[in-house]
Amino acid sequence: MSKDISLAVTDGSGANKLQKTGIALLAFGVLATIIAAFGAGATQPVLFFWLSVGFISAGTLVYAYPYFQHEAGIKNNNIFKNGMTNRGALAWFTGLVLTGFYIILYWFPQYLEGLIRMCDPLSWLLRNKAADQWFLYGTLYTLAVLVMGFRFIGKYRHNRYQIIRTLSVMFFQLGFAFVLPGLLLMFNQPEFYFSYFWPLKYGYLWPNDINYVVSSGGLGYFMIFWGAIMTFIATPLLTYKYGKRWYCSWVCGCGGLAETMGDPYRQLSDKSLKAWKIERYTVHGVLVFIIITTIMLWLNSAWEGGLLGTWSGNFSQWYGFFIGSIFSGVIGTGFYPIFGNRVWCRFGCPMAAILGLFQRFKSKFRITTNGGQCISCGNCSTYCEMGIDVRAYAQKGENIIRASCVGCGVCSAVCPRGVLNLENLRDEK
Amino acid sequence: MKIVIIGNGISGITTARHIRKLSNHEILVISSETEHFFSRTALMYIYMGHMKYEHTKPYEDWFWDKNRIDLLFAKVAQVQAKQKQLQLEDGRMITFDKLVIATGSTPKTLEWPGVNLKGVQGLYSKQDVDLMEENTKDITDAVIVGGGLIGIEMAEMLRSRNINVHFLIREQYYWNSVLPKEEASLINNHIAAHHIHLHTNTQLKEIIGDENGKVKAVITHDGIEIACQFVGLTIGVNPNINFLQNSEIETDRGVLINEYLETNHPDIYALGDCAQFRHPKNLHPAVEQLWYTGKMQAETLAQNICGDKRAYERGVWFNSAKFLDIEYQTYGYMFNKPLEGEQSFYWEHPKGKIACRINFKATSKAVTGFNFLGMRFRQQTANDWIKNEMPLQNVMQELEKGFFDPEFFENHYLAIVEKFNTDYPEMAISVKKKKKFLIW
Ligand SMILES: Cc1cc2nc3c(=O)[nH]c(=O)nc-3n(C[C@H](O)[C@H](O)[C@H](O)COP(=O)(O)OP(=O)(O)OC[C@H]3O[C@@H](n4cnc5c(N)ncnc54)[C@H](O)[C@@H]3O)c2cc1C
Ligand code: SF4
Ligand code: SF4
Numbered sequence: 057m058s059k060d061i062s063l064a065v066t067d068g069s070g071a072n073k074l075q076k077t078g079i080a081l082l083a084f085g086v087l088a089t090i091i092a093a094f095g096a097g098a099t100q101p102v103l104f105f106w107l108s109v110g111f112i113s114a115g116t117l118v119y120a121y122p123y124f125q126h127e128a129g130i131k132n133n134n135i136f137k138n139g140m141t142n143r144g145a146l147a148w149f150t151g152l153v154l155t156g157f158y159i160i161l162y163w164f165p166q167y168l169e170g171l172i173r174m175c176d177p178l179s180w181l182l183r184n185k186a187a188d189q190w191f192l193y194g195t196l197y198t199l200a201v202l203v204m205g206f207r208f209i210g211k212y213r214h215n216r217y218q219i220i221r222t223l224s225v226m227f228f229q230l231g232f233a234f235v236l237p238g239l240l241l242m243f244n245q246p247e248f249y250f251s252y253f254w255p256l257k258y259g260y261l262w263p264n265d266i267n268y269v270v271s272s273g274g275l276g277y278f279m280i281f282w283g284a285i286m287t288f289i290a291t292p293l294l295t296y297k298y299g300k301r302w303y304c305s306w307v308c309g310c311g312g313l314a315e316t317m318g319d320p321y322r323q324l325s326d327k328s329l330k331a332w333k334i335e336r337y338t339v340h341g342v343l344v345f346i347i348i349t350t351i352m353l354w355l356n357s358a359w360e361g362g363l364l365g366t367w368s369g370n371f372s373q374w375y376g377f378f379i380g381s382i383f384s385g386v387i388g389t390g391f392y393p394i395f396g397n398r399v400w401c402r403f404g405c406p407m408a409a410i411l412g413l414f415q416r417f418k419s420k421f422r423i424t425t426n427g428g429q430c431i432s433c434g435n436c437s438t439y440c441e442m443g444i445d446v447r448a449y450a451q452k453g454e455n456i457i458r459a460s461c462v463g464c465g466v467c468s469a470v471c472p473r474g475v476l477n478l479e480n481l482r483d484e485k
Numbered sequence: 486m487k488i489v490i491i492g493n494g495i496s497g498i499t500t501a502r503h504i505r506k507l508s509n510h511e512i513l514v515i516s517s518e519t520e521h522f523f524s525r526t527a528l529m530y531i532y533m534g535h536m537k538y539e540h541t542k543p544y545e546d547w548f549w550d551k552n553r554i555d556l557l558f559a560k561v562a563q564v565q566a567k568q569k570q571l572q573l574e575d576g577r578m579i580t581f582d583k584l585v586i587a588t589g590s591t592p593k594t595l596e597w598p599g600v601n602l603k604g605v606q607g608l609y610s611k612q613d614v615d616l617m618e619e620n621t622k623d624i625t626d627a628v629i630v631g632g633g634l635i636g637i638e639m640a641e642m643l644r645s646r647n648i649n650v651h652f653l654i655r656e657q658y659y660w661n662s663v664l665p666k667e668e669a670s671l672i673n674n675h676i677a678a679h680h681i682h683l684h685t686n687t688q689l690k691e692i693i694g695d696e697n698g699k700v701k702a703v704i705t706h707d708g709i710e711i712a713c714q715f716v717g718l719t720i721g722v723n724p725n726i727n728f729l730q731n732s733e734i735e736t737d738r739g740v741l742i743n744e745y746l747e748t749n750h751p752d753i754y755a756l757g758d759c760a761q762f763r764h765p766k767n768l769h770p771a772v773e774q775l776w777y778t779g780k781m782q783a784e785t786l787a788q789n790i791c792g793d794k795r796a797y798e799r800g801v802w803f804n805s806a807k808f809l810d811i812e813y814q815t816y817g818y819m820f821n822k823p824l825e826g827e828q829s830f831y832w833e834h835p836k837g838k839i840a841c842r843i844n845f846k847a848t849s850k851a852v853t854g855f856n857f858l859g860m861r862f863r864q865q866t867a868n869d870w871i872k873n874e875m876p877l878q879n880v881m882q883e884l885e886k887g888f889f890d891p892e893f894f895e896n897h898y899l900a901i902v903e904k905f906n907t908d909y910p911e912m913a914i915s916v917k918k919k920k921k922f923l924i925w
Contacts, residue, residue: 127678129810130535133645137534214810216893328545426889427864429805429814431776432495433527438540447543468891472807474814474861477889 078119085111089171097174105174109199116203123210130470131211132323132439140393141320147393155390162381165189182238194234197313201229204316211319215469217478221305225312233309246272248279251307253286255346256407258380261287262350262372263357292414298480299421300411301463308407310400313389314441315464318397322466325396325443332443335403335460342379343409349375379404398441402460412459420481421463423456425449430475436467450475487511488790489571489581491561496757496779497587498522501554503787510791512553513579515571517560519611521546525589526776528614529638533645538611564732566750583790586729586740586748586755587783590722590774599692604700605716608635617642617717624714625649628703630689631720632659634806639717640681641809651711652676653687653703659808665821667831668858671840672808679809684711692716722774724759737761739772744796746786754790756782768818775804801868808858811838816867817854819844827853830877832904834859834897841901845877850912852880860897861889878912881905 088107091097097104123131140146160167165188172192179187205226212218232251241247246269249257259265260283269276294302304311325331349371356362388400401408415421423446430453436446442460446467449456456476468476488504490497493516501512519538527541549556560574564584571579592607594600604620606613621627627643629636632654640650656662658669659676676683688706695701702712724739735741735749739761746754757779758772765771773782778799785797805814819842823829828847833840839859845852851874855867866887870880885898899918906913 127675127810132533132535134534136537215891216895217891220893426861427803427868428777428780429803429864431526431805432524432543433530434524434536434540434543435527435530438536451543465891472812473805474812474889477861477891 074122075119078115078117078121080115081111081118082115085109085113085115092174093168093170095170097170097172101174101176105177108174109195113199113203117206120204120207120210123207124213128214130214130472132435132470135320135323141323143324143394151391151393154392155386158381158386158390161189161193162385168192179238182235183241185241197309198229198234200317201309201312202226202316204319205312208316208319212466212469215465217465218469221465222315224306225308225315228307229309229312232307240275244272245275246279249309250279250282251309253283253291253407254350255287255343255410256308256310256405257283258346258350258375258406259372262353264353264372291411292418295411295414295421296419297421299419299463299478300408300415300461301421301465301478303411304401304408304462305464310384310388310405311462314392314397314401318389318392318441321392321397322441323396323438324394325398325402325441327437327440327443327445335443338403339405339409339412339460342383342404343406346375346379346406396441396443398443398462401462402442408460408462415461416457416459419457422479422481423449423461423467424477424479425453425455426473426475426477428453429473431473433472435470435472436476439466439470441466446476486582487513487580488583488585489579490514490585490587491571492516492587492589492757492759493519493522493556494525494587494589494757494779495522495776496589496783497585499780499783500585500587500756500786500790502552503784504790505552505554507787507791507793511555513555513557513581515557515559515561515573515579517558517574520556520558521549523611525609528608528611529642532614532617532642561728564729564734564753566733566753569752582752584753585786585790586726586734586753586759587757587779588725588728588759590758591725592718593721593723594718595720597689597692599694599700600718602692602694602700602716603698604714605692605718607718608639609722621646621648621715626711626713627651627715627717628653628711628713629717629719630703631718632656633719633721634660636717636719637676637808639719640676641679643715643717644679644681648715650681651684651713652681653684653689653705655686655688657685659683661821663821665819665829665831665842665856667833668840668842668856669821671833671837671858672811674837675809675811722758724761724772726759745789745794746782746797747789754786756786769799773799777804801871802854803864803868811859812857812861814857814862814864815855816862816864817844817852817871819854819856824853830905830908832897832901834900839897841897843877843880846874849874850876850878852877863887863889877909878914881912881914882916 085108088104088111092104092108135141168189172187172189175187175192175195178195179185179191205222208222209219228251233249237247237249248269254261266280269279305315383404384400388404391399430450432447432451434447436450440446441464442462444458444461446456463478465478468478488510490501493514497514501514504510504512521542522544523538523541524543527536530536531538531541561571562574563572569581573579590609592609594607606616606620608617621643626649628651629639630653632652636652640652643650658666659672661669673683689703690706691704692700693702693704700714700716702710703716704710726736726740729736729740734753739759740748740755741763742748742755742760743763746756748755758774761772781799782797785795788795801816802818803816807813818824823844826847827844829842829844831842841860842856843852844854852870854871855862881902884901902914902916
């Protein structure tokens with residue numbers, strides 16, 4: 057493999073051998089997945105599930121293991137010399153595969169039949185029903201967060217904030233976004249994600265969804281209650297105290313995927329002033345749109361269809377199509393290797409927009425800078441996945457209070473001079 | 486008024502930016518290294534692939550136009566002070582009303598045999614990094630001569646490509662000319678953990694080349710031969726002032742300046758790495774070769790040029806660096822031995838990657854300085870304590886307030902206090918273990 061497209065964390069040495077083994081295992085897993093997709097998954101589900109999931113996981117874990125062998129510390133060596141993490145051919149290829157997967161998943165699930173059937177045994181076990189495309193997606197998603205979370209912890213293991221935060225997103229993805237919704241289905245309850253709230257999970261405050269959830273009785277009422285409390289009370293309170301990060305880089309599944317699977321691509325976010333200007337329009341635009349939609353839907357339902365007529369259904373469908381599928385999925389995740397790992401969070405997520413407004417105007421969270429210690433090296437800005445030019449503040453000795461900051465803490469972790477610190481200012485006593 | 490600045494490093498650019506903030510003068514910055522200002526301190530990260538050159542530029546390219554700071558990518562060959570003009574290498578003449586010389590440094594070398602062989606180089610400029618890229622392609626062994634801050638960065642750079650590194654230092658411990666023995670030997674161990682071969686008490690005698698004029702080995706003063714295809718010379722830097730010969734601007738090691746950053750010529754100033762104070766204050770070096778000092782000098786100079794004359798005052802000394810994975814922050818005057826009349830308290834974590842030192846006056850117990858390795862500490866706090874001559878006991882009581890490590894990091898306060906109470910029973914303090922709740 058030539059140096060430019062090599063995937064290795066380091067070149068040469070024993071670590072590389074381990075990584076080559078990892079890639080071989082990974083390739084075998086991908087091969088098994090392809091075979092499964094062509095039908096073998098339907099006839100031999102258990103075997104192929106383990107072949108593909110097992111080998112892909114094992115491959116990634118073995119590949120990531122060298123991070124645990126190095127001296128603990130920042131290991132961004134060769135990131136910009138490696139095509140996979142620097143928009144090389146391999147990155148475009150990966151982006152294409154991911155995007156293609158989303159397109160097939162959303163609009164042509166029939167081609168995923170082999171893979172979906174492969175997940176049947178697990179689906180029966182967890183949810184007591186057959187798998188569908190969304191279960192396949194959830195399984196892969198959770199797997200990616202867990203396996204790549206392991207890699208992340210290895211890479212940042214000198215930093216306890218990073219370790220704990222990553223364990224947190226792994227826990228919420230596995231427990232709250234995968235196992236719990238499955239169990240709810242098993243017990244004939246509505247499928248509900250306790251870690252997602254309006255406006256990200258916009259349906260949770262829309263009349264249709266509420267009616268569906270409530271129709272199941274007691275637990276349904278609790279779910280609506282939970283969603284409303286989280287949106288209207290917990291969100292402002294927690295954001296006041298800890299900033300947006302309590303959700304975006306500790307709990308949220310989209311954030312979880314971005315922080316784990318997306319970590320190799322965080323340096324690709326656009327730091328220009330122009331990108332910041334665009335971001336402010338788009339992210340707040342989506343928020344305004346969803347607030348208006350929610351209000352209209354409620355008015356409409358109060359008028360018993362008098363306001364929008366058959367339009368109400370269309371409205372929510374179009375939102376789901378353009379924002380829910382294309383923006384957050386195809387572009388947001390599919391383009392990780394090209395635009396960086398937080399495109400959706402930065403330019404599109406309405407939840408991030410609300411949390412950001414609180415964070416900007418009413419929060420104790422800020423990133424403080426340590427006096428005049430900044431050497432303007434640019435590591436912080438480069439590795440900020442939200443495209444914040446952290447250095448611009450740090451070199452002036454200013455604190456950073458930005459709506460988009462998800463509090464991942466990576467700027468602080470990569471700073472070679474210990475300049476940056478994420479802090480919740482304490483109440484004056 | 487037309488102000489011309491030679492050099493677009495931190496000193497020249499900070500001067501330009503602050504003059505722009507304060508005035509409407511015409512500003513022209515001339516430099517021959519890169520078209521735009523970049524961070525020299527980030528050069529290692531370009532080589533290691535953490536960043537590309539464009540990431541090291543603190544301002545986007547439109548910034549200069551918008552702030553009416555003209556840039557000229559050219560080399561100044563000569564300064565004609567009396568005529569108030571410059572000659573560029575390509576022959577063009579540039580006039581000025583005021584001139585700022587901020588031309589930085591060049592790497593120091595000595596007249597070792599073989600020093601001009603291919604594969605032997607220093608590290609200072611963008612061009613040096615490009616050259617290093619070329620010189621280290623597909624090599625297996627490298628030698629670094631000189632154990633300072635750039636030397637260890639170079640070692641880290643080479644290790645990022647798994648090149649075998651022999652690190653030759655004159656002292657017994659890394660950077661022992663500045664770091665006290667305890668800190669220095671802690672760094673020695675960390676260097677070894679990175680599989681860098683540290684040759685202590687070793688000096689370079691000669692460099693040997695092959696038939697193609699490429700380096701193939703070095704010989705040390707005690708006759709040991711080390712095979713290598715690259716030699717990094719990091720024994721320090723010299724002010725970059727050769728082009729000022731015959732300019733009637735007084736120089737010594739650097740351009741001579743007073744505390745207002747004025748040279749012997751009215752309307753000509755110098756600052757940063759290339760300048761030398763005629764009368765440095767007690768304990769201050771005459772030539773300050775740091776990013777921080779360049780920046781602080783520039784802020785003063787901009788005020789001076791814009792009519793608000795003031796002397797350069799750099800306040801309580803501070804500096805920071807990173808030795809491979811171990812961050813280092815220092816406040817106050819900390820040398821390898823306490824100054825006369827001072828004592829020193831030192832604590833080290835059992836795992837040997839974290840340490841802190843506090844120096845204080847033996848009689849009054851006022852703290853005079855801090856060293857921190859592997860832990861981050863608030864500059865403002867340290868600064869105030871040193872300035873206000875806070876007694877050591879009070880500092881120990883409050884030490885935790887200065888901690889700047891990220892959340893959830895191991896807190897070493899109690900361990901430090903315990904060591905302090907053992908070392909100085911007569912000053913022992915008592916601290917209660919505070920309970921911290923995770924939520925609210
Ligand atoms: C690898 C490395 C790491 C460092 N790390 C740190 C650190 O961590 N902390 C710290 O405090 N300091 C550090 N330093 C030192 C710090 O970078 C310098 O002190 C600082 O950059 C000096 O700034 P300056 O503006 O005075 O000069 P420079 O940055 O050297 O700028 C001078 C510019 O003038 C140009 N020039 C010179 N002569 C001419 C001419 N005749 N015509 C046109 N242009 C000319 C040069 O090409 C250069 O671009 C480091 C230095 C190096 C090399
Ligand atoms: S500013 Fe720092 S903490 Fe905030 S998103 Fe960027 S890297 Fe993360
Ligand atoms: S990483 Fe640290 S030193 Fe580098 S620019 Fe950012 S704050 Fe400054």
